[in-house]
Amino acid sequence: MNIEKTVNGTTAVISLEGWLDTKTAPELGAAVSELPAEVKELTLDLAKTEYISSAGLRQIVAIHKKMDSFIVKNVSPELMEIFKMTGINNRLNMQ
Amino acid sequence: MKKDINAKDQEKSQELTPSAAEASAEAVKKGKQRKRSVLAFVVAAFVISTVVTLISCWSVSMAGKMHEIRSDSSDKAKTVANIVNDIYSSGLLLAPPPTDEPTERYYPPLSEKRKAMLQALCDSFDFKYLYLLSLDEQKSNITYLFVVSSDPAMNVTLEKERPYGTVVHMDSIPESMISAAHGKINNTFWEDDNDFGKTYGWAYPLVMDDENPDECLVIAAEFDVDQLNGEVINRALLMSIPFIVILIVNLLILLFIIRRKILKPIKTISTKMNSFADGGDLSDERLNMTKNDEIGEIANSFDKMSDDIKEYIDNINDLTTYRVQTNTQMEIAERIQYGIVPERTEISEKGLSACAIEKPAKLVGGDFYDCFMRDDTHFCMVMGDVSGKGITAALFMVMVKTAIREKLVSGMGPADILNIVNDEICATNPEGLFATVFVAELDTMTGLLRYANAGHTAPVIISGKAEYYRPDPGITVGLFEDAGIVEGSMLLKPGEGIVLYTDGVTEAVNPDDVFYGEDRLLCALEGSSGAAQAVNALKDSIMEFYGEREQFDDLTILSAFYTSSEETLTLKPELEEMERITRLLRSEAGGCRNLMQIILACEEIFANIVNYSEATMSVFCCRRLEDDVLCVEMLDDGIAFDPVSAEIPKKEFEDYDTGGMGISLVKQITSSVSYKRVGTFNVLRMTFDLSGK
Incomplete structure (x- = not known):
């Protein structure tokens, strides 16, 4: 999984490419932790993410709790189905 | 089974046929033998009886003949003696003696005419020889005065061999001859067997001088034994004919009685026995004889035996039927068993x-x-x-x-x-x-x-x-x-x-x-x-x-x-192994719309195994059961954990970061999911609908 980070003051964008699974989810967690402390708004771009598992979802919820503002965007229909299964799409800002 | 039995029966009957034929042939033979034995018995009885009859008749007639001769001979002898006496006393014999030796009495040779008369006499009295002799007891000599025979040929011989005055020395003179020489009549016979044939002889005194009645000439007659025997045999035969006729009649009556009283019942019994042996109708094999003798006893025993045998045969038939039924049942059992256990x-x-x-x-x-x-x-x-x-x-x-x-x-x-x-x-x-x-x-x-x-x-x-x-x-x-x-x-x-x-x-x-x-x-x-x-x-x-x-x-x-299968993976409990699972799932269910979800479900389970079960190994297998059904089984040797029925506490959204979504995802993605603990193994089975829901 490739993680691409773009930090712009208090906002940042993280793009994920590949599989966000049990093995790679901690990498996402690590990438978020490494963001500058002033970043309070994060956008997660899943345009190139093919797969997400419950570990990935857990990570996303954790990020959501951490950030003042958290947007998940470009979710493919396949991934959206999984979000819907867990119901967390209702609580996340999905675009 | 029925077929088998028939076949067996046929075999059996085939086996029996030759021996039955032999048996009946033997029976026929025996019948002939029996008839022959009866015939032999009758013939033997006849022969023995005939011989006995003949012997007894012969001895009876022999004794009769001898007695007859004895009783006749006195009369005959007297007649002959008188004739001879007449001949000598008629003076015809008064001729000088041929020798110079003085004798008190002289008896000249007989003329041919007299001899012929005496020969005729001899013939008519059945004598073989008739002769006159004088006896010299001291010298044991006899002197023939004449000898005539009933046989003319013999007379010629006698002319030469025993002419007048022939003296013959005898070792022993018959008793009756001596008695006759002394004027006494002794009715005993002597037997001669010499050149002149086998004869019985008899002597009679011829008193020539009344003053010396005990000095007599001896007139002797001899009877031919052969002729006598012939006569005796003829008479015996004649005598035995009525006996033999009676004997034959007796035997016929006996044969009739034997046939009627013994052979016929025996034949009936043997016929019944044969029909019994041939397996004939057993319902009517009783003899029911009312005789009160040994044959009746045999018949009763036979009836009892036939009743017993009938009963045995009935029993055997019952047993056979039962056995056939049992065999059939056994065969059915066997067939059922073959059906149940191929x-x-x-x-x-x-x-x-x-x-x-x-x-x-x-x-x-x-x-x-x-x-x-x-x-x-x-x-x-x-x-x-x-x-x-x-x-x-x-x-x-x-x-x-x-x-x-x-x-x-x-x-x-x-x-x-x-x-x-x-x-x-x-x-x-x-x-x-x-x-x-x-x-x-x-x-x-x-x-x-x-x-x-x-x-x-x-x-x-x-x-x-x-x-x-x-x-x-x-x-x-x-x-x-x-x-x-x-x-x-x-x-x-x-x-x-x-x-x-x-x-x-x-x-x-x-x-x-x-x-x-x-x-x-x-x-x-x-x-x-x-x-x-x-x-x-x-x-x-x-x-x-x-x-x-x-x-x-x-x-x-x-x-x-x-058997080895490419759908099966043996995995180490490491997350890296998930790649192999993903690869396998891609090859088994590639192109399916929900492939990602299937992988997700498998990952959730495998992540659990890796993270929590302490397993040392795991087995993953996926197989298409039908075109659109994929079955996945995951096995591990970790601690028992049933994710299907495990109670997942209802979490708030904020707590989702601590987990709790995995199992719920699995349940949503799979068509069915089941868990079982087998021995030391956890076995999780999931099925997926590939048609996409």
């Missing part, structure tokens, strides 16, 4: 090759096996041996087998099945029958073998080499309630197999009374790589071991191999 079964499925044979030693044996696919991925096998043989064992076997199968089909575990079946049998087992049973279930996806043993022989595991696998032997089914049979499990690797068998295998005995034994069994199975190969190798080895000896125990073998 001679050979071969099953080949994904991940499985199985083969089983049953070779019963007798009509109906106590061994049984059962093997079948319970569902798409589970192979069930049962191997059992019921105590005893025959119908009872077969019924019991059917009962046990059916009970086990029914529970196997319902998906019950092997140990539960055996415990329940044991309790069921114990509750209704008046005959005290029991069975050893081994029940196993092979998961053809993971190679997981679940088994339970109820006292059956230990199975053999083949993994290149063959080895005994000795689980808890358990307790024989049917003996005790609450048998407490436990389940065991083992994981077969691809290419490994199990062999089940009955004690008919290890206890096979060769002609030298050696048991087949466990070592030969392992040897025969060594190196087998498939079920059919293993079963055939073992069977051939045993049949070869039996040699010429008859198989005396059932031979039942069942083998199941977990």
Whole structure:
């Protein structure tokens, strides 16, 4: 999984490419932790993410709790189905 | 069966036919012999009686004749004596003596005329010879005065041999001749056997001088013995004719009586006996003779015997019918058994090759096996041996087998099945029958073998080499309630197999009374790589071991191999292995719309195994059961955890970061998900609908 980070003051964008699974989810967690402390708004771009598992979802919820503002965007229909299964799409800002 | 019996009967009758023919031929022969023996008896009686009659008649007539001669001879002699006397006293004989020797009396030779007269006399009186002699007792000489014969030829001889005055010296002079010389009549005969033939002689005094009555000439007559005998025989024959006629009549009467009183009843009895022997109508074989003699006794005995035999035959018929029925029943039982336990079964499925044979030693044996696919991925096998043989064992076997199968089909575990079946049998087992049973279930996806043993022989595991696998032997089914049979499990690797068998295998005995034994069994199975190969190798080895000896125990073998499959992965409990799972799923369900979700479900489970189960290994297998159904089984040897029924606490969204979504995702993605703990293994099974929901 490739993680691409773009930090712009208090906002940042993280793009994920590949599989966000049990093995790679901690990498996402690590990438978020490494963001500058002033970043309070994060956008997660899943345009190139093919797969997400419950570990990935857990990570996303954790990020959501951490950030003042958290947007998940470009979710493919396949991934959206999984979000819907867990119901967390209702609580996340999905675009 | 009916056909068989008829065939046997035919054979039997064919066997009987020649001997029956022989018997009847013998009977005919015997009949002739019997007739001949009666005839011989009659002829012998006739001959003996005739001979006896003839002898007695001959002796009677001989005695009669002699008496007759004796009584006649006085008269004849007197007549002859008088005639001779007349001849000599008539003066015709008064001629001078031929010698100078003075004699007081002189008896000149007879003239030819007189001689002829005397010859005629001789003939008419049946004398052979008639002669006159004077006797000189001191010199023991006799002097013939004349000798005449009834035979003219003999007279010529006599002229020469015994002319007038011939003196003959005699060693002994017959008593009657001496008496006659002294003027006494002695009625005894003497016997002469000389050149003149065989004769009886008789003497009579011829008184010539009244003053000296005791100095007499002797007139002698001789009778021809042969002629006499001829006469006697003729007379005897004549006399015996009426006797013989009476004898023949007697014999005929006797023969008639014998025929009527003895032969005919005997013939009736023998005819009845023959018809009895030929298997004729037995309903009318009584003689019912009312005779009150020995034959009647025999007839009564025969009647009693025929009644008894009829009863025996009826009994035998009943028994035969019963036996035929029993045989038919046995055959039906055998057919049913063959239907229930086929001679050979071969099953080949994904991940499985199985083969089983049953070779019963007798009509109906106590061994049984059962093997079948319970569902798409589970192979069930049962191997059992019921105590005893025959119908009872077969019924019991059917009962046990059916009970086990029914529970196997319902998906019950092997140990539960055996415990329940044991309790069921114990509750209704008046005959005290029991069975050893081994029940196993092979998961053809993971190679997981679940088994339970109820006292059956230990199975053999083949993994290149063959080895005994000795689980808890358990307790024989049917003996005790609450048998407490436990389940065991083992994981077969691809290419490994199990062999089940009955004690008919290890206890096979060769002609030298050696048991087949466990070592030969392992040897025969060594190196087998498939079920059919293993079963055939073992069977051939045993049949070869039996040699010429008859198989005396059932031979039942069942083998199941977990065959290698590309759909199966053996995994280390590491997350990196997820890549292999993903690859496999892609190849099995590539192109499916929900492939990602399937991978997700599998990952959730595998992540659990890796993170929480402390497993040392895991097996992953996926298989398409139908076109749009994918089945996944995941096995691990970690701590028991049932994710399906585990209660997941309802979490708030904020708590989702601590987990809790995985299982719920799995449940949503799968069509079905089930968990079971088998021995030391967790087995999770999921199915997915590939048509996409």
